[in-house]
Amino acid sequence: MTRDDVQRWLDAYLDAWRTYDRAAIGDLFAADATYAFQPYREPLRGRQAIVESWLESPDAPGSWTASFEPHAVEDERAAAVGTVRYLEDGRQRTIYFNVWLLRFDADGRCVDFVEYWREPPEDLRTTM
Amino acid sequence: MTRDDVQAWLDRYVAAWASYDPAAIGDLFTDDATYRFHPSDPGFRGREAIVGAWLDPTGDASSRDEPGTWQARYEPFTVDGDRAVAIGSSRYFTDASRTTTRDVWDNCYLLEFGPDGRCRSFTEWYVPRPADRL
Numbered sequence: 001m002t003r004d005d006v007q008r009w010l011d012a013y014l015d016a017w018r019t020y021d022r023a024a025i026g027d028l029f030a031a032d033a034t035y036a037f038q039p040y041r042e043p044l045r046g047r048q049a050i051v052e053s054w055l056e057s058p059d060a061p062g063s064w065t066a067s068f069e070p071h072a073v074e075d076e077r078a079a080a081v082g083t084v085r086y087l088e089d090g091r092q093r094t095i096y097f098n099v100w101l102l103r104f105d106a107d108g109r110c111v112d113f114v115e116y117w118r119e120p121p122e123d124l125r126t127t128m
Numbered sequence: 129m130t131r132d133d134v135q136a137w138l139d140r141y142v143a144a145w146a147s148y149d150p151a152a153i154g155d156l157f158t159d160d161a162t163y164r165f166h167p168s169d170p171g172f173r174g175r176e177a178i179v180g181a182w183l184d185p186t187g188d189a190s191s192r193d194e195p196g197t198w199q200a201r202y203e204p205f206t207v208d209g210d211r212a213v214a215i216g217s218s219r220y221f222t223d224a225s226r227t228t229t230r231d232v233w234d235n236c237y238l239l240e241f242g243p244d245g246r247c248r249s250f251t252e253w254y255v256p257r258p259a260d261r262l
Contacts, residue, residue, distance in 0.1 A: 003208075039215070039234040040257045071238055072208035079206050079213035081238060097167035099236050099253055101205055101215065116236045116253040120168035128168055 001104050006070040006078040009108065014066055020058050025051045030109040039114055063087055068100070076111075078102045094125040129241050134204040134212045137239075137247065142200050145182070148192060154179045158248040167251055196224035202235065212239045218254075219262075232257040 001009075009028065016024040026047050029035070034043035035050045044050050068082030080100045086093045096117045103112040120128055129137075137156065144152040154175050157163070163178045164171035172181045185191045202216030214237040222228040233254045240249035 039236070039255060040232075040261045072206040072211040072213045074206040074208055077206045079238075095168075097253070099213070099238065101213070101236070116234070116255055118167055118253055118255075120166070124168060 003070050010068040030105045030111045034112050036114045076104050092126050095128050131204050131207050134207050138202045150179050153182050158242040158246045161248045164251040210241045229262045232262045
Protein backbone atom coordinates (compact mmCIF):
# COMPACT_ATOMS: atom_id res chain seq x y z
CA MET A 1 0.00 0.00 0.00
CA THR A 2 1.19 3.53 -0.72
CA ARG A 3 0.39 6.52 1.44
CA ASP A 4 -2.16 7.59 -1.23
CA ASP A 5 -3.81 4.15 -1.18
CA VAL A 6 -4.17 4.38 2.58
CA GLN A 7 -5.53 7.94 2.42
CA ARG A 8 -8.14 6.78 -0.12
CA TRP A 9 -9.15 3.92 2.19
CA LEU A 10 -9.44 6.32 5.14
CA ASP A 11 -11.61 8.69 3.09
CA ALA A 12 -13.79 5.77 1.98
CA TYR A 13 -14.11 4.73 5.64
CA LEU A 14 -15.42 8.19 6.59
CA ASP A 15 -17.79 8.19 3.60
CA ALA A 16 -19.15 4.79 4.63
CA TRP A 17 -19.59 6.04 8.21
CA ARG A 18 -21.48 9.08 6.91
CA THR A 19 -23.79 7.13 4.60
CA TYR A 20 -24.15 3.90 6.58
CA ASP A 21 -24.41 2.25 3.20
CA ARG A 22 -24.15 -1.48 3.81
CA ALA A 23 -22.22 -2.17 0.60
CA ALA A 24 -19.81 0.72 1.19
CA ILE A 25 -19.03 -0.46 4.73
CA GLY A 26 -18.59 -4.06 3.64
CA ASP A 27 -16.36 -3.05 0.75
CA LEU A 28 -13.76 -1.66 3.18
CA PHE A 29 -13.09 -5.04 4.74
CA ALA A 30 -11.93 -8.46 3.63
CA ALA A 31 -14.44 -11.30 4.09
CA ASP A 32 -12.51 -12.64 7.10
CA ALA A 33 -11.46 -9.26 8.53
CA THR A 34 -11.09 -8.61 12.26
CA TYR A 35 -12.09 -5.32 13.92
CA ALA A 36 -11.08 -4.43 17.50
CA PHE A 37 -12.57 -1.36 19.21
CA GLN A 38 -9.81 -1.55 21.85
CA PRO A 39 -6.42 -3.26 21.66
CA TYR A 40 -7.30 -5.64 24.52
CA ARG A 41 -10.78 -6.56 23.29
CA GLU A 42 -11.70 -9.66 21.32
CA PRO A 43 -12.21 -8.38 17.80
CA LEU A 44 -15.33 -8.75 15.70
CA ARG A 45 -14.69 -11.41 13.08
CA GLY A 46 -15.86 -11.30 9.49
CA ARG A 47 -17.20 -8.63 7.15
CA GLN A 48 -20.82 -9.45 8.04
CA ALA A 49 -20.26 -8.98 11.78
CA ILE A 50 -18.45 -5.70 11.19
CA VAL A 51 -21.22 -4.31 8.97
CA GLU A 52 -23.92 -5.33 11.49
CA SER A 53 -21.98 -3.71 14.32
CA TRP A 54 -21.66 -0.41 12.43
CA LEU A 55 -25.41 -0.40 11.72
CA GLU A 56 -26.39 -1.20 15.32
CA SER A 57 -26.36 2.33 16.76
CA PRO A 58 -25.61 4.77 13.95
CA ASP A 59 -24.41 8.32 14.61
CA ALA A 60 -26.96 10.86 13.38
CA PRO A 61 -26.03 12.69 10.17
CA GLY A 62 -24.15 15.90 10.97
CA SER A 63 -23.46 14.83 14.59
CA TRP A 64 -19.74 14.32 14.02
CA THR A 65 -16.79 15.34 11.89
CA ALA A 66 -13.56 13.44 11.49
CA SER A 67 -10.28 13.51 9.68
CA PHE A 68 -7.61 10.84 9.40
CA GLU A 69 -4.28 10.53 7.67
CA PRO A 70 -1.58 7.89 7.42
CA HIS A 71 1.31 8.36 9.86
CA ALA A 72 3.50 5.41 8.86
CA VAL A 73 2.85 2.97 6.00
CA GLU A 74 4.96 -0.14 5.52
CA ASP A 75 4.06 -2.74 2.88
CA GLU A 76 0.63 -4.14 3.78
CA ARG A 77 0.46 -2.34 7.11
CA ALA A 78 -0.42 1.21 7.99
CA ALA A 79 -0.95 3.29 11.11
CA ALA A 80 -3.36 6.21 10.73
CA VAL A 81 -3.93 9.07 13.11
CA GLY A 82 -6.88 11.40 13.39
CA THR A 83 -9.57 13.09 15.41
CA VAL A 84 -13.31 12.63 15.71
CA ARG A 85 -15.41 15.54 16.98
CA TYR A 86 -18.97 14.96 18.19
CA LEU A 87 -21.34 17.90 17.93
CA GLU A 88 -24.50 18.81 19.79
CA ASP A 89 -26.68 21.70 18.61
CA GLY A 90 -23.83 22.68 16.32
CA ARG A 91 -21.33 22.90 19.19
CA GLN A 92 -18.56 20.47 20.00
CA ARG A 93 -19.55 18.01 22.73
CA THR A 94 -16.24 16.16 22.80
CA ILE A 95 -13.23 15.13 20.77
CA TYR A 96 -11.44 11.81 20.45
CA PHE A 97 -7.83 11.35 19.39
CA ASN A 98 -7.44 8.07 17.55
CA VAL A 99 -4.82 5.77 16.13
CA TRP A 100 -5.88 2.99 13.81
CA LEU A 101 -3.56 0.07 13.14
CA LEU A 102 -4.43 -1.42 9.78
CA ARG A 103 -3.40 -4.44 7.74
CA PHE A 104 -4.56 -4.80 4.14
CA ASP A 105 -4.90 -7.66 1.65
CA ALA A 106 -3.75 -7.61 -1.99
CA ASP A 107 -7.09 -6.02 -3.03
CA GLY A 108 -6.56 -3.10 -0.65
CA ARG A 109 -9.28 -4.25 1.75
CA CYS A 110 -8.61 -4.12 5.45
CA VAL A 111 -7.85 -7.49 7.07
CA ASP A 112 -7.17 -6.32 10.63
CA PHE A 113 -8.33 -3.10 12.28
CA VAL A 114 -7.32 -2.10 15.82
CA GLU A 115 -8.32 1.18 17.36
CA TYR A 116 -6.68 3.17 20.19
CA TRP A 117 -8.61 6.23 21.31
CA ARG A 118 -8.18 8.87 24.00
CA GLU A 119 -10.43 11.68 25.14
CA PRO A 120 -8.85 14.82 26.61
CA PRO A 121 -9.45 15.89 30.22
CA GLU A 122 -13.05 17.05 30.78
CA ASP A 123 -12.28 20.78 30.78
CA LEU A 124 -10.74 20.58 27.30
CA ARG A 125 -13.30 18.38 25.51
CA THR A 126 -15.38 21.19 24.06
CA THR A 127 -12.56 23.57 23.19
CA MET A 128 -9.78 21.50 21.60
CA MET B 129 15.03 4.22 10.03
CA THR B 130 14.85 0.44 9.68
CA ARG B 131 12.72 -1.83 11.87
CA ASP B 132 15.91 -2.84 13.66
CA ASP B 133 16.78 0.83 14.31
CA VAL B 134 13.34 1.44 15.77
CA GLN B 135 13.47 -1.74 17.87
CA ALA B 136 16.89 -0.73 19.20
CA TRP B 137 15.51 2.72 20.10
CA LEU B 138 12.52 1.16 21.90
CA ASP B 139 14.82 -1.17 23.85
CA ARG B 140 16.96 1.82 24.87
CA TYR B 141 13.77 3.63 25.88
CA VAL B 142 12.83 0.81 28.26
CA ALA B 143 16.41 0.60 29.59
CA ALA B 144 16.46 4.37 30.22
CA TRP B 145 13.15 4.11 32.06
CA ALA B 146 14.54 1.30 34.24
CA SER B 147 17.74 3.19 35.07
CA TYR B 148 16.38 6.75 35.35
CA ASP B 149 19.83 7.75 34.10
CA PRO B 150 19.50 11.36 32.85
CA ALA B 151 22.15 10.86 30.15
CA ALA B 152 20.46 7.72 28.83
CA ILE B 153 17.05 9.42 28.79
CA GLY B 154 18.41 12.55 27.13
CA ASP B 155 20.25 10.53 24.51
CA LEU B 156 16.92 9.22 23.17
CA PHE B 157 15.71 12.64 22.09
CA THR B 158 16.82 15.50 19.85
CA ASP B 159 17.54 18.90 21.41
CA ASP B 160 14.20 20.27 20.23
CA ALA B 161 12.07 17.14 20.69
CA THR B 162 8.42 17.21 21.77
CA TYR B 163 7.11 14.56 24.16
CA ARG B 164 3.41 14.08 24.82
CA PHE B 165 2.14 11.62 27.42
CA HIS B 166 -1.33 12.06 25.90
CA PRO B 167 -2.32 13.13 22.37
CA SER B 168 -4.12 16.22 23.71
CA ASP B 169 -1.12 17.41 25.77
CA PRO B 170 0.80 20.45 24.59
CA GLY B 171 3.84 18.33 25.44
CA PHE B 172 7.25 18.85 26.96
CA ARG B 173 9.55 20.66 24.57
CA GLY B 174 13.29 20.19 24.45
CA ARG B 175 15.55 17.45 25.75
CA GLU B 176 16.03 19.07 29.14
CA ALA B 177 12.29 19.42 29.79
CA ILE B 178 11.72 15.80 28.75
CA VAL B 179 14.44 14.47 31.04
CA GLY B 180 12.93 16.54 33.85
CA ALA B 181 9.46 15.15 33.19
CA TRP B 182 10.78 11.57 33.29
CA LEU B 183 12.83 12.04 36.44
CA ASP B 184 10.30 13.98 38.46
CA PRO B 185 6.90 13.26 36.96
CA THR B 186 4.96 15.16 39.63
CA GLY B 187 7.61 17.68 40.64
CA ASP B 188 9.64 15.29 42.76
CA ALA B 189 11.11 11.81 42.42
CA SER B 190 8.51 10.10 44.62
CA SER B 191 6.31 9.00 41.75
CA ARG B 192 9.04 7.22 39.78
CA ASP B 193 8.35 3.58 39.05
CA GLU B 194 10.22 1.43 41.59
CA PRO B 195 12.87 -0.86 40.09
CA GLY B 196 11.60 -4.36 39.42
CA THR B 197 7.92 -3.49 39.87
CA TRP B 198 7.07 -3.25 36.18
CA GLN B 199 7.92 -4.78 32.85
CA ALA B 200 7.39 -3.42 29.37
CA ARG B 201 8.03 -4.45 25.82
CA TYR B 202 7.32 -2.45 22.67
CA GLU B 203 7.90 -3.23 19.02
CA PRO B 204 7.48 -1.40 15.75
CA PHE B 205 4.14 -1.84 13.99
CA THR B 206 5.12 0.22 10.95
CA VAL B 207 8.32 2.03 10.00
CA ASP B 208 8.11 4.57 7.18
CA GLY B 209 11.23 6.67 6.57
CA ASP B 210 11.70 8.87 9.64
CA ARG B 211 8.30 7.94 11.07
CA ALA B 212 7.20 4.90 13.01
CA VAL B 213 4.38 3.58 15.15
CA ALA B 214 5.20 1.22 18.00
CA ILE B 215 2.90 -0.90 20.11
CA GLY B 216 3.26 -2.93 23.26
CA SER B 217 2.17 -3.18 26.83
CA SER B 218 3.37 -2.12 30.27
CA ARG B 219 2.65 -4.35 33.25
CA TYR B 220 2.84 -3.04 36.81
CA PHE B 221 3.13 -5.38 39.76
CA THR B 222 2.13 -4.72 43.36
CA ASP B 223 5.81 -5.11 44.39
CA ALA B 224 9.23 -6.26 43.17
CA SER B 225 8.41 -9.94 43.71
CA ARG B 226 6.35 -9.58 40.52
CA THR B 227 3.77 -12.11 41.69
CA THR B 228 0.63 -9.96 41.52
CA THR B 229 -0.24 -7.73 38.58
CA ARG B 230 -1.73 -4.38 39.58
CA ASP B 231 -2.37 -2.80 36.18
CA VAL B 232 -1.69 -3.41 32.51
CA TRP B 233 -1.63 -0.64 29.94
CA ASP B 234 -1.71 -1.17 26.20
CA ASN B 235 0.50 1.45 24.57
CA CYS B 236 0.84 2.93 21.15
CA TYR B 237 3.61 5.42 20.35
CA LEU B 238 3.63 7.77 17.37
CA LEU B 239 7.27 8.51 16.63
CA GLU B 240 9.26 10.82 14.38
CA PHE B 241 13.03 10.60 14.25
CA GLY B 242 15.78 13.05 13.36
CA PRO B 243 18.61 12.19 10.94
CA ASP B 244 20.79 10.99 13.86
CA GLY B 245 18.20 8.39 14.94
CA ARG B 246 17.10 10.37 18.00
CA CYS B 247 13.37 10.91 18.48
CA ARG B 248 12.08 14.39 17.71
CA SER B 249 8.38 13.79 18.29
CA PHE B 250 6.83 11.29 20.69
CA THR B 251 3.11 10.98 21.34
CA GLU B 252 1.68 8.24 23.49
CA TRP B 253 -1.73 6.61 23.57
CA TYR B 254 -2.17 4.43 26.66
CA VAL B 255 -5.24 2.39 27.29
CA PRO B 256 -5.91 0.71 30.65
CA ARG B 257 -6.97 -2.91 30.46
CA PRO B 258 -10.05 -3.78 32.51
CA ALA B 259 -9.31 -5.88 35.62
CA ASP B 260 -10.65 -9.07 34.03
CA ARG B 261 -8.23 -8.78 31.09
CA LEU B 262 -4.91 -8.37 32.91
